[in-house]
Every structure is written in C-alpha cells, then in structure tokens.
Amino acid sequence: MDTRPQEGFGVTHVEQVVVYDWKSGWQELNRRNDDVTDGLILIRRKGRDTGDIVFVQIKCGAGYRQDTSKRPDSVCVNVGSSYILKHRPRWDAVPGPMVMIYIDPSKRSSPDAFWTDLRDPGSFSQDNQQVILFPKRQRFGIHSKGDVAALCRNTSVDRVLPLVQAKREDINYAALSAKAKDAARKFYLEWRNGPESRRMNPALGSIEVSRVGWRHMNRKGRKAERILSSWGLLGVAKRIVQEVSSFQRLGRQQSQLRTDGSRHILDYLALRARVSFPHRTESVVQVVLQRKRTIAPSGDVSIRHWFYSVYELRRGSARGY
Numbered sequence: 271m272d273t274r275p276q277e278g279f280g281v282t283h284v285e286q287v288v289v290y291d292w293k294s295g296w297q298e299l300n301r302r303n304d305d306v307t308d309g310l311i312l313i314r315r316k317g318r319d320t321g322d323i324v325f326v327q328i329k330c331g332a333g334y335r336q337d338t339s340k341r342p343d344s345v346c347v348n349v350g351s352s353y354i355l356k357h358r359p360r361w362d363a364v365p366g367p368m369v370m371i372y373i374d375p376s377k378r379s380s381p382d383a384f385w386t387d388l389r390d391p392g393s394f395s396q397d398n399q400q401v402i403l404f405p406k407r408q409r410f411g412i413h414s415k416g417d418v419a420a421l422c423r424n425t426s427v428d429r430v431l432p433l434v435q436a437k438r439e440d441i442n443y444a445a446l447s448a449k450a451k452d453a454a455r456k457f458y459l460e461w462r463n464g465p466e467s468r469r470m471n472p473a474l475g476s477i478e479v480s481r482v483g484w485r486h487m488n489r490k491g492r493k494a495e496r497i498l499s500s501w502g503l504l505g506v507a508k509r510i511v512q513e514v515s516s517f518q519r520l521g522r523q524q525s526q527l528r529t530d531g532s533r534h535i536l537d538y539l540a541l542r543a544r545v546s547f548p549h550r551t552e553s554v555v556q557v558v559l560q561r562k563r564t565i566a567p568s569g570d571v572s573i574r575h576w577f578y579s580v581y582e583l584r585r586g587s588a589r590g591y
Contacts, residue, residue, distance in 0.1 A: 280330025280373045283381060291412035299569035306360045313419045321523030321537045322422035325364045330373040345384050345404040347372050361388040365573050367421035371410050383410040387421060432514050434543045440505035454501035458484055461508055468508060473515040474575050483577040500580050503555060506545055507580035510557045514541045531567035554583040
C-alpha cells in the first residue's frame, strides 16, 4: 500500500498549524523516511525568532490508532515494539526537544491531531510495548504552541543545583609572585590545549575554550573587580564544565538566514552549581557558554559550544558577565 499520500497530508497539516496558527517557522526534511525527524519547528514570538527549535516526527493514519478502555485519557498509537526499541535512543539523542505528532485523517477537513513528548517516559506504555501514548488533553492546534514551546525552556533544568566540591588546586593556580593576568592566561591556555576530556560536558559534549571567552571576560569597559573574579574562578569553571549536566538557556539569541539557505542561531547557555570552597563560604557560580546552531537546507543541525564567562551569580548584579 502506498502510504505517501497520507504522509503528505500529515506533513501539510503540521505545517499549516505551525506557520499559519502559531506564526512560527517550519522546516521539512528533504527525505521523508523513518530517520527520527520529519521536520523542525522554529518557534517565533511577535514575528521574531526566539532561537528555540523543536524536533518533530509525524505519524498519520487511522490504522495507527488503537484506543482502549484501560486508558480512557490517552490516544494509543501502535507503531510496533521494534520501531520504538530502535528509535527511542535516537529520539533521546537529538539536540533539543523531540515530539511526535499524530494525525487521524478520518475527518479530512478538521482532522484530530495530538502531540506527545518523546523524552517523557510517560509517553510509553509499560504493559503494551507497541504503543505510544498521546494525552487527549494535548491536542495539536492553535492553542498548543505555548505547551510545546515550554519544552525548550525546560530542557535539562534541575530543580536543585548540583554541588561541586572545589579543591585547593582548583583555586591556587596563581602563584603569589606572578601577575594575576599572566597566571590566569597560563591556566586558560593549559585548559584549552590539554586533553579534550577536561573540556567535555556530560550533556553538551565538547566545549571549545578559545579566544572567544578570554576576550569577552577581559573586554574593554568591564569592571576590574569582575575581571579579577572571573580569573580566580577559572579552575571552578573547568570543574563545572566537566561535572554539571543541567543547563538552561539565557535570554539573548540571534537568528540569521544565510545566502546558502542555512540558518545560524546564536544563543547562550548557563551551567550553574553551588560551589563549596576550601577557603570561604559556599556560593552559586554560573558558567556561560555561547552556542551556535547551524541548520542546513537539508534539515541537518550542527552545534558548537564555546566557554564564554564565569562569575558568582548572587554577588552583586549579574549584568555584564
């Protein structure tokens, strides 16, 4: 049976909701297959790109739907146990929220459509390994934009900050006889040029330690006390990069459409931890990373992260990091 017509109907319906109802961007992948993602939602607010990206897989067809009285609050979509077993690690690996949208095309003019978060364990049945569960309250339509967009804000954010136990070697890398800037620069270069494992984050992967961060921390106009504080926290920053997997997106982002059809999205992420110092009281330290996501015309996404800054979050204003 040729399923392409109903697959096309499903993609068209999703695109119409995203573009016309949500006033956001939709980028369909060139190849329609089962390789995890059928398209990307580019969330916009008031006509401007926010930098938030939602990865989407689409299922369309009345034959998938197998609702049962045991789950009256859910739409049960049977995709097969082998399909879930194969794809679930892939869904978990995409660099952002991953949702599945199911369209029941029985009513062509106003089809039933639902969405579910494929990162949520509750989307998978424990007693039926063949189905994916779509809460009936999660209808996909004009009013679901806020709930889907919220998945971007909640990515990898922990309610309780992790604790990093700083050691003396994380603090005492500046000899008393050396100039503070020279000592900080030496440490920074050793971090940049040392083993990659020292720049590897458990959630984001490799973090580039380059001139981007050094120039930003030492930029003209930044207060001297803030620069000195950042120098003294570089050892703690290295520990946070290596140990803290929870992160959150900070408020600034830029989106640019390139002449080759690719899109660059630049934003900033925060790794935050309570740090127990060996020589003074505990405080909250934030490491800022710069992130650039490039979306190719094919839909492929490449991501790079740079160390950008480090400071104590609740000592004075956080502005000017």
